[in-house]
Amino acid sequence: MISFTINGESKSSDVDPETPLLWVIRDHIGLQGTKFGCGMALCGACTVHMNGDPIRSCSVPLSAVSGQKITTIEGLGKNGLTEVQKAWLEHGVPQCGYCQSGQIMSATALLAKNPNPSDDDIDTAMSGNICRCGTYPRIRAAIHTAAKNMKHP
């Protein structure tokens, strides 16, 4: 039995501890906002936070999250949209939207650490997240907007 918290709620899971966190979140806990894209930590679609840091949940076994705090897209903005989500809407970022949970989780972690990211900082933090619809220019603009609005809400 492995225990952890997800979006502030305590959970215990008795599935095979080798099961990637992604499938525990999606198939056992039933939170489906976190997506499967590659299964090899190459695309970022499965990005969630572990204690605030972005991790690729497809490549982290359940055993590694024992006692940790996990946050998924569903756990953001419990009281309405976050500045990142609002900036995403303002810039019309999502197209198919499939990568966007992962993008938003990566961007949120970036801004928590670095409230004023440069374009290079954004490149470094976001280059693990693929978007086949090509929403990158809007992601970049939205991160700058979110950074601004987080400082002067």
Place this chain on the structure above:
Amino acid sequence: MLDQNISRRNFLQGTAATAASLIVGIDLVTDKAFASETLVMSLPNPWLRIDSDSITFVLDKTEMGQGINTALAMIVAEELDVDLEQLTIENAIADRIYTTHNDLGAQMTGGSSSVRNSWQPLKKIAATARQMLIQAAAKEWNVDPAECRTASGMIYHDKTAKKGPYGTFAGAARKLPVPAPQFKDPATYRYVAKATKRVDGHAKVTGQTKYGIDTVIPGMLSATIVRCPVFGGNVKSLHDKQAKASPGVKHIINTGTSVAVLADTYWQARQAAKLLTITWYDGELAGLSSDKIRQEFIELAKKDGKVTREDGDVKNKDKLAVKTIDAVYETPYLAHATMEPQNCVARVTSDSCEVWAPTQTPGVCMEVVRGITGLAASKIKIHTTAIGGGFGRRLVADYVAEAVTLAKEVNVPVRVLWSREEDMRHDFYRPISYNVMSGGIDQTGNPLFWKHRVIGPAILAQFLPHAIGAMIPPWMPPSVSKLLGKFTGFTFHGLKVDDTSTEGAKDIPYKVPNILVDYHYADPGVPVGFWRSVGHSHQAFMVESFIDELANLAGKDPYIYRRELLADQPRNLGVLDRVAKEINWSSPAPKGIFRGIAQHACFGSFCAEAVEASVSESGDIKVHRVVAAIDCGPVVNPDGVRAQLESAIIFGLSAALKGEITIENGQVKQSNFHDYAVLRINETPKIETHIIESTEPVTGVGEPGLPPVAPALANALFAATGKRLRKLPLSLNNL
């Protein structure tokens, strides 16, 4: 031939269950539909439903990121005179009704056709509905309908201060004769032609959108399918004892050419699949390699092909030309790599089948399901889910066939979910293309002749004759393929087999007196399919690079050279001039940066792009800036057009700089994003988009932004290095 009134009555009766609702259906759109027998079996599910407490727009196009849900809802909201937020948008199930305003001949979304096909019919449907509601209200209030007005889903009669929401009058409106619609004056538009936020934005930034992969049906099993790595191979032997004993495993099914593991969860199925020991008969393609394919194409290129364009006479013109140039251009197979891997959920009982599919083509899914289950269409329900990217991949219903076949076999709902590796190795790839070109100029530098020989497979040759047989896995019994084959006429009538192989090549717009384009059909057997902008995606690279070569031969500026040769093509010229102006072509580029330009028309739209790029000392290519201009007729959602241009440019840059599927031993070598790389944010240039104001017929934007970017970049790299790159992906490291 059906009596139209009877049909309409049946149609409305069928919906009587939703009492008090007004349904405006296809009889308003085209009589052709009601003349069709197939309508009888259709479900009552047209485009618009007005109930007492909701207004539902049924979207018959697949929303896969292109924003068609928003664009079409804007049109409906406009003419119905409701707020966009008042519309509930529901995905249409598969129904022949939805072929009526779809010139692709089936209920499918592709070919940048949705706005083109839907604008006028939806406008008419919505305006007519508004008219009927007004008439019903006026009757009830006993006032002149001409004195009534509408706003935000309400009807007002100001003189008597009467008002009421649409829903109140829906029941009465259903009984009224269908009036002629009165359209809004475009000057009063609230939505159309105004940049509008996507209707699905909120759901997509909060992770609430339900994609195919998110479908959960009680009791469903998850299937992982191990397919023969070699195209066309099949199972020789299977040892599944260990896999069977693996946790959660319920069934292991040897289909002949693949082995399916069905377990309680995806992860269990995947783990168990690793324990299978399978040996394969590799079949005819076992020895196939990219090298062999290329050698075969080189041989073929020596012979004349089938002529697809002939102007003047190219014979002996090479002797008359002042200067000539010969070139070979090549592009590889490409995978679609949609972010959401292929998947489908199916439930099959003895007398019904229900399917949840992330598909671009519910119409074809319906035929596939009919073929496998033998059920009538009325017993089959195909739900289109949200889609994590289409790009043409989901025009093929192979994964739907898999789910339905397995669900039928085991009698419980089944979800098939492909891994990224399976998705990359069992795609229907953009066809490989080998091109031999030659051209010459006269004394003035103008082109005297242009010869272009295309060698490669033809998508429709795989798609059409064996038809849906090509859309279902090879392990389907031949009887199924044959049965389904007869539906292809309806699916793709009007298109010739080689159309997609030389499109973009045979329709070059430049003024050249002597042109010969010919084509060799050569299919090595690798599955091919529609890939965003199809033939244009590679042929624009050849044509727009080669015209640059001629400009260079003539010693002329590549923009001016194109300009002169496009004097009779105002729309090509319009977009070309616009990007040249916006990138400031006539002044020098910043130091160390070089420019290239290209234009291409496809799917009725015209697009030009100019690129600024640099090359490092070690030969690394960096794209700094792309400026694009599109002429696609009147625009519904300018922000949607811009987003599609950005999207197509980035998709096209992935292909220009990275994408390559290679074949070795009859199988695809690449497997995931480490060896089939796509553009990432750190490689993405600044993109500027411009929309030409146009009163030409409306056309699409999902694809036309893609073709010009590869040649524009190749032309910039020529400017930078003097080296002409004639092969995709572009590389200066392995010259």
